[in-house]
Amino acid sequence: MKILVANLGSTSFKYRLFDMGGEKVLARGGVERIGSPSSPCFVEVNGAREEAMVPAKDHAAAVRLCLEQLSDPKRACLKDAAELAAIGFKAVHAQGVSGVRRVDEDVLRAMEAYADVAPAHNPPYVAAMRLLAKELPQIPLVVAFETGFHETIADAECLYAVPRDWAEELGIQRWGFHGASHRYVAGRTAELLGRTDAKIISCHPSAAAARSVRSRVASRWRPAWA
Numbered sequence: 001m002k003i004l005v006a007n008l009g010s011t012s013f014k015y016r017l018f019d020m021g022g023e024k025v026l027a028r029g030g031v032e033r034i035g036s037p038s039s040p041c042f043v044e045v046n047g048a049r050e051e052a053m054v055p056a057k058d059h060a061a062a063v064r065l066c067l068e069q070l071s072d073p074k075r076a077c078l079k080d081a082a083e084l085a086a087i088g089f090k091a092v093h094a095q096g097v098s099g100v101r102r103v104d105e106d107v108l109r110a111m112e113a114y115a116d117v118a119p120a121h122n123p124p125y126v127a128a129m130r131l132l133a134k135e136l137p138q139i140p141l142v143v144a145f146e147t148g149f150h151e152t153i154a155d156a157e158c159l160y161a162v163p164r165d166w167a168e169e170l171g172i173q174r175w176g177f178h179g180a181s182h183r184y185v186a187g188r189t190a191e192l193l194g195r196t197d198a199k200i201i202s203c204h205p206s207a208a209a210a211r212s213v214r215s216r217v218a219s220r221w222r223p224a225w226a
Contacts (some may be wrong), residue, residue, distance in 0.1 A: 001085040002026070002078065004070075006063065008089070008128060010120035011035060013062040017070055017077055020085075027070055027077045031062040034124075043069045045077060059124035060131040086140045087132060090180055091125050092118040092147075095171060099148040103129050103141035114171070149183050150176025178204040 001020040006013065014030035029043035031054070039056040042049055056062045070077040078084065089103075094110035101107050108126055115122045129141055150158075158174040159167055166172040176182075185202040 002083060003086050003088060004066075004084055005088045005090075006066075006128070008059055008121065008124050010124070013056075013059055013066070013124075013128075015066050027075065029066060029069060031056050031065065034059055034062055041065065043075070045075045059128045063128045063131060064135075081136055082138060084136075084139050086142055087136075089125060089129065089141070089143045091143045091145050092121045092177060093175065094122075094145060098145045098151055100142065100144045103133070103143050107143065117171075144180065146177045146179040147175045149179030150174075 003018050003020055004015055005018065006015045008014075011034045012030065012032050013034060015028065016025055017027040018024065019026050027043060027045045029041065031039050031041040033039045034056045035058065037055075038053045039062075040051065041054050041056070041062075042051045044050075054065060056065060067078075067081045069075070071080050091111065093114050094107065095113035097107055097110040108129060111122045111126050115126075125143075129143075132139070132141060153174065153176065158176075160173060162172070181204050182202050186200050189200050189202075190196065190198045
């Protein structure tokens, strides 16, 4: 079983191709400065790295380039894109959706609804997912949301001391992000300590999350004296 894992940034696209039978990395690559007239890209297979400058007007074009690279006979990674068992994405946030989900139209609309919360991530992810769903409809797309790790936080800890309808109508609360990172740090630290009862604090600062909250409040709520 071969699975492609994609990680999209505001102007970048990185990927790894895994053979899940032996949990082996078959290839890795990426494209930087997406949207520029010429974008640097690389692909690495069996320790051999190739670099080039390519046109990549958007993330969808970068994903298409990735599939072409992996399907090139000289690299012997994929016979063609249809050989993939699934394509996985690590996404940030969506309205009313969390955890690990099979990508469908409901999930895509939920991500689009929170495009202003994650403006550097949700739009390019949705564009890439729609492209892949159209061109490779037989390949399942799966998304793991960063908020999933934090779903067990109690209401008393995740709600702010603000009007309740801010959370109910605007979704403003402590959702928690960078879940994949926190999960790994917690698990790996406990492993290194040789303890199953460890309580661990992991920190992953994010200025973007704070800016998105301020933006949503400013656009939807004004104090009576304003």
